[in-house]
Amino acid sequence: MQDNEIVELYWQRNEDAVRYTDEKYGRMLLSLSYSFTHSEEDSKECVNDTYLKAWNSMPTDRPDLLGAYLSKITRSVSVDLYRKQSAEKRGGGAALEELSDLLPSDFSIDGYIDGEHLKNTLNAFLFSQSREKRVIFVKRYYYGESVGVIGAALGISESKVKMTLSRMRSSLYETLKKEGLL
Amino acid sequence: MTGDRKAYADALIDAVGGIDDRLITEAAEYKRKTPGFVKTAIGLAASLLVLSTAMLPLIMRGGRGGYDRLTVASLLGASPYTTVSSVAVVGEPRIIWKYDGEDVYHEITVTLHEAVLLMNESGKGERTVSDTDPFRLWVTDGSGSFVTPYLSMTDGNVGCTVFDYGEEYTLSPEAERIIKAALDTTGGENEK
Numbered sequence: 001m002q003d004n005e006i007v008e009l010y011w012q013r014n015e016d017a018v019r020y021t022d023e024k025y026g027r028m029l030l031s032l033s034y035s036f037t038h039s040e041e042d043s044k045e046c047v048n049d050t051y052l053k054a055w056n057s058m059p060t061d062r063p064d065l066l067g068a069y070l071s072k073i074t075r076s077v078s079v080d081l082y083r084k085q086s087a088e089k090r091g092g093g094a095a096l097e098e099l100s101d102l103l104p105s106d107f108s109i110d111g112y113i114d115g116e117h118l119k120n121t122l123n124a125f126l127f128s129q130s131r132e133k134r135v136i137f138v139k140r141y142y143y144g145e146s147v148g149v150i151g152a153a154l155g156i157s158e159s160k161v162k163m164t165l166s167r168m169r170s171s172l173y174e175t176l177k178k179e180g181l182l
Numbered sequence: 183m184t185g186d187r188k189a190y191a192d193a194l195i196d197a198v199g200g201i202d203d204r205l206i207t208e209a210a211e212y213k214r215k216t217p218g219f220v221k222t223a224i225g226l227a228a229s230l231l232v233l234s235t236a237m238l239p240l241i242m243r244g245g246r247g248g249y250d251r252l253t254v255a256s257l258l259g260a261s262p263y264t265t266v267s268s269v270a271v272v273g274e275p276r277i278i279w280k281y282d283g284e285d286v287y288h289e290i291t292v293t294l295h296e297a298v299l300l301m302n303e304s305g306k307g308e309r310t311v312s313d314t315d316p317f318r319l320w321v322t323d324g325s326g327s328f329v330t331p332y333l334s335m336t337d338g339n340v341g342c343t344v345f346d347y348g349e350e351y352t353l354s355p356e357a358e359r360i361i362k363a364a365l366d367t368t369g370g371e372n373e374k
Contacts, residue, residue, distance in 0.1 A: 028210065067210060068203035075199050083192070099198065100191035107187040118197040126205055131212075138209035141198045154212070182190075 003066040010058035017058075018051050025067055029074045035095070035144030036078040037085075046081060050074045075142065095144045102169040103182075114181070121179045125172055136164050264289055275324045 001020050009017035029050055033043035050073045063069035082096065126134045132154065139145045139153070140161075147165075151158045176182045265286050269278055278289040322328045 063203075065203040065207050068206040071206055071210075072199060072203075076196075079195060079199065096191075096195050099194060100187070103187050103190060103194075105187070107190065109186050109190055113190055113193045115193055115197060115200075118193055119200045122194075122197050123202045123205070126201065131208070134205060135209045135212045138201065138205050139212075141195075142201060142206060143209065 003064070006066060007058060007062055010055065011062070018055065021051060021054065021066075021070065025070050028067065029070060032071055032143050033074050033078040035146075036075070036082045042081060043078070046074055046077045049077045053077070071143075075144075078144075094146075095140050098165070099141050099169070102173050109182070117179070118176075118181055121175060121181060122172075125175050129168070133164055133168060136161055137168050140165055273324050276322050278320045278322065278328075 001024065006017055006020045006024070009020065026047065029047045030043050033046040034040065037043050037046065050070055053073050054070060061069070079096065126137060129137070136150055136154065139150045140147070145153075147158050147161045151161045154161075173182070265288050267286055269287050269289065274291045276289045276291055278287050280287045320328045320330055
């Protein structure tokens, strides 16, 4: 079923919308969530939360790219869960920690962090990269995929994935500094 | 982690979560490259196919001057070409060509493997301008994507239709010599 047809079902308040969503995107969302929670049970819960949030948000939202729209909800729910659990050290979130590590240990910032500016800068940064590089970055830090999985998916070595990510983090750090975001 | 660092790290993680939908979709749909060992295994086949493609202009030009155009099909191990007034966007993997001044297209069906190999070889062949028998060539895997094998694989060379690409081709003298020799060996029976 096409995305726009599924979205239309949500707008009609037809409960089949959730069934079709699960058939088309369930596995992807479960995998995404698992990357952050490292727990099947938690992942299923996050995906169910995703469906509930999607049900509540359509209408009024009418996403063109339903997969991306749902994945954002799943990621957000999963990252929130990871944050709650991180104090208990339940694993997962390695990609998030890696991303945080681009900041120096004595990092400090004065005042307000402009989230919208940060997001726009990140988008511009990614669109300025080669396709392969930005795919590696998004797979790692958006989808939380392991370096090995990314390497296998792209047909390149793990060391190349690691090197690419390391250079991109350095480059992103410089970009954020130039933009006055650090 | 300091409070500032954690707060900024969280903001950064959230920013990644809010990136453009196109980036998210692109990463999800990104297709795997051909593994190195497969590339090695198919290298010879690819070379042969590229050579065959490079031969098309000469063969077809030759066809007008003495060789039957069906030689193209026999060289590629495919069925005889067909002539169509318009090209189907999706369907079988094909090599398609057209002479300037003609309103029709000629096409031969190839295997998906051959089409993909040819498409992946885009930009690796030589491209020169011909002043005789202007000729255009495309390859499609049947999915709706068409490429011109002599151009590099960029967005400008990958389209959903048989786009209008006006450059013509000739072979290098050495390639021409080799191909003529090959045709003299096997193509005599095809001479008109």
